Amino acid sequence: MSSQTANQTSAAKTLEIRGLRKRFRRADDKVIVFDDLNLSVAAGEFVSIIGPSGCGKSTLLRLVCGLLEADAGSITVNGETPAEARERKHFGFVPQTPALLPWKSVRQNVTLLQSLHRNGRLDDETISEIIAAVGLSAVTHSLPGELSGGMQQRVSLARAFALRPPILLMDEPFSALDEITRSEMRYLLLDLWRDTGATILFVTHNIEEALVLSDRVLVMGSKPASIVANEAIDLARPRTEGIEDSADFHRYAAKLRSALFNETRDR
Amino acid sequence: MSLRDRLIPFAGVGSFFALWEFFVRIFAVRPIVLPRPSSVFVELVTNVGFYAGHAMVSLGEALGGLVVAFVLASIVATTMALSSTLERAGWPLLIMIQATPVVVLAPILSNWLGLNYWPKIVVAALFAFVPLTSATFTGLRSVDPATLEVVHSVDASRWEVLWHLRVPYALPAVFSVAKIAFTLTLLGAVIAELTGISTAGLGNVFRVAWSGSKNVNQAWAAVFCTALLGVLATAAVTALEKRMLHWHSSQLSP
Numbered sequence: 001m002s003s004q005t006a007n008q009t010s011a012a013k014t015l016e017i018r019g020l021r022k023r024f025r026r027a028d029d030k031v032i033v034f035d036d037l038n039l040s041v042a043a044g045e046f047v048s049i050i051g052p053s054g055c056g057k058s059t060l061l062r063l064v065c066g067l068l069e070a071d072a073g074s075i076t077v078n079g080e081t082p083a084e085a086r087e088r089k090h091f092g093f094v095p096q097t098p099a100l101l102p103w104k105s106v107r108q109n110v111t112l113l114q115s116l117h118r119n120g121r122l123d124d125e126t127i128s129e130i131i132a133a134v135g136l137s138a139v140t141h142s143l144p145g146e147l148s149g150g151m152q153q154r155v156s157l158a159r160a161f162a163l164r165p166p167i168l169l170m171d172e173p174f175s176a177l178d179e180i181t182r183s184e185m186r187y188l189l190l191d192l193w194r195d196t197g198a199t200i201l202f203v204t205h206n207i208e209e210a211l212v213l214s215d216r217v218l219v220m221g222s223k224p225a226s227i228v229a230n231e232a233i234d235l236a237r238p239r240t241e242g243i244e245d246s247a248d249f250h251r252y253a254a255k256l257r258s259a260l261f262n263e264t265r266d267r
Numbered sequence: 268m269s270l271r272d273r274l275i276p277f278a279g280v281g282s283f284f285a286l287w288e289f290f291v292r293i294f295a296v297r298p299i300v301l302p303r304p305s306s307v308f309v310e311l312v313t314n315v316g317f318y319a320g321h322a323m324v325s326l327g328e329a330l331g332g333l334v335v336a337f338v339l340a341s342i343v344a345t346t347m348a349l350s351s352t353l354e355r356a357g358w359p360l361l362i363m364i365q366a367t368p369v370v371v372l373a374p375i376l377s378n379w380l381g382l383n384y385w386p387k388i389v390v391a392a393l394f395a396f397v398p399l400t401s402a403t404f405t406g407l408r409s410v411d412p413a414t415l416e417v418v419h420s421v422d423a424s425r426w427e428v429l430w431h432l433r434v435p436y437a438l439p440a441v442f443s444v445a446k447i448a449f450t451l452t453l454l455g456a457v458i459a460e461l462t463g464i465s466t467a468g469l470g471n472v473f474r475v476a477w478s479g480s481k482n483v484n485q486a487w488a489a490v491f492c493t494a495l496l497g498v499l500a501t502a503a504v505t506a507l508e509k510r511m512l513h514w515h516s517s518q519l520s521p
Contacts, residue, residue, distance in 0.1 A: 065420050086422045093420035099413035103435055103514040116423040116431065143514050163421070 014167055014199040015041040015064065020073035024059055032056040034063075035224035037073070041199055043166075048202045048210035050260060051220030057203040060225070061169045064201065065091050077167060085167075089118065092160030092168040092198070096175060098152035100144040100159075107131065107140045110158045122162065133192060134158045150181035154188070161192050167199045174209065183241070186212050190239060207256050211249060212239055217256060221263035229259035298483045307491055310484040318492050324468040326496055328384050328456035332391025333449055336399050339392070344403035348433065349425065354404075365397040370458050377464040387459040387468070394455030395448035402444035406437025439515050442508040449500040457493050469493050 020037040034056060041047050049057050062068040064075055066082030077085040085091060100109045110131060114121050122130075131140055134154040144152050153173060160168055174182045186209060193200060204210050210217045211233060219229035233252055235243060243249055284304045290296070291303050298306070311318060343361075347354040369390055376386035410432050418428060460470025469489045476485035 062416075067416055067419055086420060089421045091420045093417050095413040095416060097411075097413045099411060099417050101414065101432070101435070112431070113418070113421045116418060116427050117421050145514060159417075169420075 013040050014043045014045070014078055015039070015201070016074070016076045017064070018074045020063065020075065021071045022059070022063060022068070023071060024056075024068065026054075026059075030054050032059045032222075033224040034060070034070075035226070037224075037226055039218070039227060041201065043199055044197050046193060046200045046202065046213055046215045047218060048204055048214040048216075049218045049220055050204055050207060050210050050256065052222065052260070052263065053205065055220050055222040056225035057220055058171050060220075061093075061171050061201060061203055065093060065169055087117075089113070089163055090166050092163050092165035094156055094160045094168065094170040094173045096172045098144065098149075098156040100152055100155055102144050105141045105143060106136055106147070106155050109144065109155050110162050113159060113163055127162065130158050130162050133161075133195070134188065148181075150177050150185065153177060153185060157185075157189065157192065161196060161198075164196065165198060167201070168193075170200065170202045172203055172205065175204070175206070182209070187239075187241065189213065194238065207253055207260070208244060210256070211235070211252055212243060217252075219256060219259045219263065228263050229256070231256060231259075299481065302483050302487050307484050307487040311488045311491060314488075318469075318472070318488060321467055321469050321472050321489070322492050322496055324384075325453065325456050325460065325470065325493070326500075328387040328459075328468065329391050329449065329453040329496075329500070331384065331388040332452035332455055333395060333445075335388060335392040336395040336448065336452065337445075340396055340399035340403050344400045344407060345429065347400075347404050348407035349429070361397050361400060364393065367393075369393040369455070370462060373459045373462040373464055382464060382466075386464055387456050390459035391452040391455035395451040398444050398451065399441070399448050402440045403437055406440030407433045409440065410436045439512055442504065442512060446501050446504045446508075449504055450497040453493065453497055453500060469496075 017037060017039040020034050022032070022034040024032045026032060032054070037060075049060065051057050059068065063070055064077070064082060066086045075082050077090060080088070080090075101112065104112065107127065111121070111127055128137070128140075131137055134157055136151060136154055136158070139147060139151065144155065147155070153176075156173065160170075174185045177185060190213065200213075202210070202213060214233050217229075217231045217233055218227045219231070220226070221228040231252065235246075235248060235252075287301075287304050291301055343357065347357045372393075373386055373390050376389050380386050380389070407429075410428075414432060415428070418432065423431070457468065457470035457473075459465070460468040461474050463474060465471045469492050473486050473489040476482040476489065
């Protein structure tokens, strides 16, 4: 089993978590505990976190984003604290639900975050390009209620990428979609990521999804919440549909599955 | 909506009055107990200008009360939604106001404010203030938590969250109560007039008609007028709601 501290040694670290400690009671009364959690993510790296429900994956994203405060330890994002990075709009946050404003059009939703806090308005043409990149040019002026679940999630992706953030935090963004839409969204996300070179921290409970997307997959366990496996995914890029059938893919999937299920059994 | 669908509400009201008329005629009920609706309608139509004039007075007081209640409710609800300390301090006061028999205050208010429209506006506003505050507060707190996290991820300020998220999210709840609130302020205004601090308005028409000579048809015509105003007030708020909340699921046809 890889150690928690066995991280990549490349110089340009976008995200550094050292000795993170947090005790947190969720709304459903489940207690999440982090004790001495360490993690580094290199610039431009796509890292997925998988783990059983309630192990603290989403909590970790919220700690990185500064939406929750750690009890001890440090988190730095490009050398800054989460609060500083948030202040400079360095995070693109994509939650599980599309979280769109139902009274605003697709375009207004995509530009919403730019007008908040500090103005970083992109020109009209760039916004049109971003909307085209997620395949929504035809419905630019529609309201979210008129779109399918998959299209709404595309708006949510466009909204995050429109900030041009150096780091994207994604919390199971495709988990509510049907299997076919889900698969389309994975490759759409890869296209968007390739064009921007952003660092992505992606939470999922789907091994296949983690493998298709990531450079590295972390398996998280609970009690205390910790990283129990750290697997570099050496599959060629660009990844295209059909990769799920390759022998290497199956080998990785088996390895991650056993790490994940060992963890679940131990509890 | 088909013509049939449009006519159904009118058929309901029509049947109600038809049954009433039938009952009063069959059992020969004395008009002082319950008049025939037809004779009340005749009174209403023959003196339509008289009733319209008094209706405008009551409507003006009710509208004034609604505006005052709405402005106060917005301020109080926003303050309570932004601070949990003020929220806890506020609720007992609101419940106290709601439990106060406001009508009893009408003569006192008249002493303070004079024999003009202000005491009626205050009573009308007090009738609607607590329901409006409560609905606005609940609405302001009903923001989707995921959307809240998204805007916090770019460090949006309290006021930005209030303006861009909380206020629009509160509108459906506010409108659903505003429909009732308008009829409440109307009742507040008419009841305040009934207490004798008024020289005009539908409540005053009723009071004058009922005391002394007992002009039954005139008294009932004032009651009908008040009910009709209430229906029109609700329709007006509903029309405004349709315009402003076209995006909301409650406005989508099934």
